[in-house]
Amino acid sequence: MVNFKINGRSVTAERGDTIINVARREDIYIPTMCYIEKTSPCASCRLCSVEVEGHDGFVLSCNTPPTEGIHVITDSESLKTERTNIMRMYDVNHPLECGVCDKSGECDLQNKTLEFNVGQQYFSAKDQPRKIENWGLINYDPSLCILCEKCTHVCNEVIGDDALDLLFGGYNSKVIPKNAETLDCTFCGECIAVCPVGALVSSDFQYSANAWELSKIPATCAHCSAGCALEYEVKHAGIDSPGEESIYRVSNNFEYATLCGAGRFGFDFANRASKDEAAFDAALSALQNAEAIRFSSVISNEETMILNGLKAKLGLKLFNEDARHMQTFMNAYANVSGKRHYSATLETLKASDGIIIIGSRIATDNPGVRYATTTAARHNGAKVVYMHPLEDALLQNTVTQFIKYEVGTEEGVLALLAQTLLVGKELTQREQAFFDGLDEGYLNAETNVGDDELALLVKQFMRSKSKTLVVGSDLLAHARAENIAHLVAMIEKYSDFTVLVVPTEVNTLGVSLIADLDIDVASKNVVGYNAKGSFVISALGDGNLNVPALNQQEGTVVSIDKRLLPTNVALSFDGYTLNDLANALGVYAKNTIDYTAALPVESGFQAVEFDSLENFYSAKGADIRGYTLNEVTAKRGGHPEDVDELPEFNGAVIYHVNPVLQFNAFTAKTVQLEKDNNLYGSASFAAAARLGDGDAVAFEYAGETVRRIFKLDDTLKGTVALHPTFDLGLNVTSGYRFEHVNFYERE
Amino acid sequence: MMSLKEFENRNVSEGAYYKVDIPDYPETGWEKAKQVFSRAIKGELFVGLYIVMREMIKFDIHTVQYPKEKLPIGPRYRAVHEMQRLWESGTERCIGCGLCEKICISDCIRMDTKIDEQSRKQVTEYTINLGRCIFCGYCAEVCPELAIVHGGRYENTSEQRAHYIGYEDMLTPFDMAVKGQVAEYPGFGAITPHEDERVKSTPLAY
Numbered sequence: 001m002v003n004f005k006i007n008g009r010s011v012t013a014e015r016g017d018t019i020i021n022v023a024r025r026e027d028i029y030i031p032t033m034c035y036i037e038k039t040s041p042c043a044s045c046r047l048c049s050v051e052v053e054g055h056d057g058f059v060l061s062c063n064t065p066p067t068e069g070i071h072v073i074t075d076s077e078s079l080k081t082e083r084t085n086i087m088r089m090y091d092v093n094h095p096l097e098c099g100v101c102d103k104s105g106e107c108d109l110q111n112k113t114l115e116f117n118v119g120q121q122y123f124s125a126k127d128q129p130r131k132i133e134n135w136g137l138i139n140y141d142p143s144l145c146i147l148c149e150k151c152t153h154v155c156n157e158v159i160g161d162d163a164l165d166l167l168f169g170g171y172n173s174k175v176i177p178k179n180a181e182t183l184d185c186t187f188c189g190e191c192i193a194v195c196p197v198g199a200l201v202s203s204d205f206q207y208s209a210n211a212w213e214l215s216k217i218p219a220t221c222a223h224c225s226a227g228c229a230l231e232y233e234v235k236h237a238g239i240d241s242p243g244e245e246s247i248y249r250v251s252n253n254f255e256y257a258t259l260c261g262a263g264r265f266g267f268d269f270a271n272r273a274s275k276d277e278a279a280f281d282a283a284l285s286a287l288q289n290a291e292a293i294r295f296s297s298v299i300s301n302e303e304t305m306i307l308n309g310l311k312a313k314l315g316l317k318l319f320n321e322d323a324r325h326m327q328t329f330m331n332a333y334a335n336v337s338g339k340r341h342y343s344a345t346l347e348t349l350k351a352s353d354g355i356i357i358i359g360s361r362i363a364t365d366n367p368g369v370r371y372a373t374t375t376a377a378r379h380n381g382a383k384v385v386y387m388h389p390l391e392d393a394l395l396q397n398t399v400t401q402f403i404k405y406e407v408g409t410e411e412g413v414l415a416l417l418a419q420t421l422l423v424g425k426e427l428t429q430r431e432q433a434f435f436d437g438l439d440e441g442y443l444n445a446e447t448n449v450g451d452d453e454l455a456l457l458v459k460q461f462m463r464s465k466s467k468t469l470v471v472g473s474d475l476l477a478h479a480r481a482e483n484i485a486h487l488v489a490m491i492e493k494y495s496d497f498t499v500l501v502v503p504t505e506v507n508t509l510g511v512s513l514i515a516d517l518d519i520d521v522a523s524k525n526v527v528g529y530n531a532k533g534s535f536v537i538s539a540l541g542d543g544n545l546n547v548p549a550l551n552q553q554e555g556t557v558v559s560i561d562k563r564l565l566p567t568n569v570a571l572s573f574d575g576y577t578l579n580d581l582a583n584a585l586g587v588y589a590k591n592t593i594d595y596t597a598a599l600p601v602e603s604g605f606q607a608v609e610f611d612s613l614e615n616f617y618s619a620k621g622a623d624i625r626g627y628t629l630n631e632v633t634a635k636r637g638g639h640p641e642d643v644d645e646l647p648e649f650n651g652a653v654i655y656h657v658n659p660v661l662q663f664n665a666f667t668a669k670t671v672q673l674e675k676d677n678n679l680y681g682s683a684s685f686a687a688a689a690r691l692g693d694g695d696a697v698a699f700e701y702a703g704e705t706v707r708r709i710f711k712l713d714d715t716l717k718g719t720v721a722l723h724p725t726f727d728l729g730l731n732v733t734s735g736y737r738f739e740h741v742n743f744y745e746r747e
Numbered sequence: 748m749m750s751l752k753e754f755e756n757r758n759v760s761e762g763a764y765y766k767v768d769i770p771d772y773p774e775t776g777w778e779k780a781k782q783v784f785s786r787a788i789k790g791e792l793f794v795g796l797y798i799v800m801r802e803m804i805k806f807d808i809h810t811v812q813y814p815k816e817k818l819p820i821g822p823r824y825r826a827v828h829e830m831q832r833l834w835e836s837g838t839e840r841c842i843g844c845g846l847c848e849k850i851c852i853s854d855c856i857r858m859d860t861k862i863d864e865q866s867r868k869q870v871t872e873y874t875i876n877l878g879r880c881i882f883c884g885y886c887a888e889v890c891p892e893l894a895i896v897h898g899g900r901y902e903n904t905s906e907q908r909a910h911y912i913g914y915e916d917m918l919t920p921f922d923m924a925v926k927g928q929v930a931e932y933p934g935f936g937a938i939t940p941h942e943d944e945r946v947k948s949t950p951l952a953y
């Protein structure tokens with residue numbers, strides 16, 4: 001703690017605070033152009049200069065920590081002159097194109113130019129032609145760029161792509177793709193969000209609407225369990241579609257939160273429909289005669305409650321394998337840890353300095369976890385150990401150690417990991433007996449994880465103070481998931497690791513905490529709710545009855561942070577909803593959101609009405625969205641069982657994983673997101689499967705034939721190929737993600 | 748000419764009133780009969796007839812032959828909007844900034860824009876709902892490009908109240924622009940005189 005004064009007021013700084021942090025906390029205004037809270041200071045604009053009494057010259061408040069007893073002055077005549085001159089410099093040759101610029105109305109340069117009253121150009125410099133770049137989803141206009149470096153900082157420090165660089169050349173300086181001709185990145189679009197001017201813009205949005213015309217609808221991203229806060233920006237759909245609205249873009253509070261490209265560019269998945277009486281009646285009779293309802297986890301908590309109600313009323317079964325795996329896993333976990341929920345959140349992950357990620361291709365499975373990991377690595381110097389059968393090029397800037405294990409041997413890997421991390425801990429007799437009974441030689445050999453690798457892992461974490469174990473969906477759907485959960489829970493219980501389990505879909509966690517699920521058996525008479533069935537109720541527009549998509553309804557989801565997050569209606573829906581069906585079947589509620597306050601308290605939910613849920617970040621960065629689920633204690637009594645014989649996956653194996661920015665049939669519907677559905681494999685996979693680059697292949701997946709083009713990818717190794725499932729509509733399974741396949745019918 | 752000072756004098760009764768000399772209304776039967784008599788005999792009727800005949804013979808007819816003929820209207824009259832083009836090049840002046848749409852007090856302007864092949868903003872559609880427009884002139888006043896102005900076309904007939912006017916209808920024809928036949932509009936929304944004297948020049952050191 002440091003005590004000092006700003007403008008005569010006594011203030012205190014915490015460890016790691018800079019002058020500007022303290023000033024902002026105290027509501028003292030210091031102008032900035034390049035400052036962004038979530039990265040290290042760019043220190044390029046010098047607008048944040050302040051004076052310190054008794055010292056000559058100015059100091060930059062963004063990167064100077066205060067020292068005891070100093071007196072900081074944030075406003076004086078000389079500071080004003082200095083800042084005005086900076087703004088005059090910024091305005092030299094800045095194109096007078098606010099009239100068309102996308103940023104107009106929310107432009108920092110515009111605002112500060114007015115604030116410092118720069119009404120004319122005082123200096124001159126010979127301008128040069130500057131070429132507008134088109135980088136796919138992003139356009140860059142160097143003549144608008146003020147070289148604040150926010151984009152490069154955020155891309156490197158938060159995203160981890162490190163795809164942008166600043167080309168220094170005096171007046172010719174500009175932003176360029178790093179070591180590449182054109183931008184080849186994961187297209188999160190965060191650089192667009194942070195750009196204070198109109199230099200980086202979405203190419204789809206550019207010149208289609210002005211900032212002030214768009215209504216912002218606060219919502220929660222519907223694509224993955226990170227549950228990022230976003231705002232759908234909505235306007236009339238154009239002169240030729242009177243009465244209709246559409247989403248023009250998605251924005252976020254970039255100062256404190258980060259979106260991936262799926263959230264930012266994949267917003268057009270709304271379902272348009274009108275009330276179809278015949279389909280509604282057909283749906284009613286289908287439900288009345290059905291044995292079960294199968295549903296996906298792309299669903300709100302309230303809809304899940306309705307399904308529960310229908311189950312009770314109609315005596316149906318409820319199938320959702322994805323959420324059931326989560327349930328099984330977390331039940332087994334709770335049996336050992338004594339707590340219903342895992343312990344970590346994305347915030348604690350960001351603050352970690354030691355991270356193990358296991359059982360997930362995390363960069364594409366959950367970009368939110370990836371960004372938190374990148375932030376931890378860049379800002380806390382976190383050591384990141386990535387354990388998976390496949391290396392991931394997207395993590396290469398972040399991961400400090402990659403431990404490859406054999407496909408299917410996750411149970412053995414966890415046993416070895418637990419053993420390594422729990423050395424010297426006081427365990428129960430039974431637990432001790434478990435470790436004593438481990439056949440390490442066998443495990444090392446079968447998992448292919450060596451003692452030296454584990455020793456290195458321990459060494460890496462020697463100095464780490466706050467550590468997180470991130471557990472992915474490969475483990476949730478594993479045949480031995482329960483025992484794996486026991487081991488994970490033991491690590492949580494005895495070591496100083498906190499645990500973050502990555503739910504597979506946007507609301508897998510919510511569904512697992514609410515729904516009364518049954519084991520999915522191949523019944524004939526199943527109504528699918530955004531899932532496969534003999535009668536399909538779908539928000540994708542291809543089913544027997546249309547229902548609204550997640551951006552067309554009010555409701556809540558539970559994110560990876562075990563937080564209940566509200567989402568809102570961005571676009572209206574004119575057809576029937578699940579609640580209408582339920583009402584007709586005697587499960588009555590006036591509105592779907594009437595169920596929000598009735599969510600099960602025993603799972604940690606609170607009896608809070610939907611309308612009293614907030615959904616924003618405060619000006620100082622406090623996350624005021626929904627509420628965090630209460631911690632619930634569970635009965636202990638679980639203990640690890642002996643490790644089963646580890647399965648072997650020989651020959652050609654495919655891993656069901658989606659490419660960057662794709663998650664499911666909803667993201668597949670959107671216009672801007674790339675839809676690469678090729679099967680990618682290494683040369684050794686090609687040899688094992690006897691395939692050549694560009695071969696058309698077919699194989700069985702989820703009971704149907706899938707056709708793909710095989711592409712050689714030299715960044716991959718081993719005999720596992722990457723198989724996307726996002727474009728298979730409702731025909732996706734939630735089983736173990738590695739699968740042995742037989743390719744047939746090669747053309 | 749009245750000066751501002753006179754306007755500021757709110758004490759209107761001071762010497763501002765005077766009596767009009769109107770004879771009293773007839774009240775008795777005799778008075779009424781006298782009035783009828785004097786009006787009929789005085790021959791005022793023939794004075795009027797004479798003037799009409801005289802002008803008819805001189806062929807100096809003052810009736811405006813509307814709609815064949817129209818009276819000129821003042822430059823600051825605000826009738827149906829026009830969209831100007833640049834002189835010579837004929838390029839449309841509207842840059843699609845949306846300020847007119849924003850400022851419109853009756854919310855009757857709507858426009859669609861997009862990015863064109865040369866990475867410029869292009870106005871694809873632009874409509875004004877004349878059924879709602881109150882011809883306030885805000886759009887013309889706010890336009891930074893002198894693109895939208897109020898023209899002199901004041902006749903509007905339509906089968907519907909909500910008559911929309913499209914961009915094409917308002918746009919100056921291209922050939923007129925390139926032939927230099929469009930005069931800079933002097934009316935509402937135009938720049939004020941002596942504007943160039945007020946322009947600040949950018950210092951150029953090279």
Ligand code: SF4
Nearest residue numbers: 098101104107197198
């Ligand atoms: S970046 Fe800002 S100041 Fe520059 S043209 Fe765009 S809106 Fe105007």
Ligand code: SF4
Nearest residue numbers: 155161185188189191
């Ligand atoms: S889109 Fe994301 S990854 Fe790509 S350059 Fe911008 S910040 Fe970096």
Ligand code: SF4
Nearest residue numbers: 145146148149151195
């Ligand atoms: S592109 Fe935008 S964010 Fe990047 S340096 Fe230029 S002004 Fe800053």
Ligand code: SF4
Nearest residue numbers: 221224228260263368
């Ligand atoms: S897909 Fe996931 S990481 Fe991306 S914006 Fe949505 S919630 Fe966030």
Ligand code: SF4
Nearest residue numbers: 841842844845847890
């Ligand atoms: S204000 Fe002028 S330039 Fe801007 S959109 Fe309207 S007509 Fe076009």
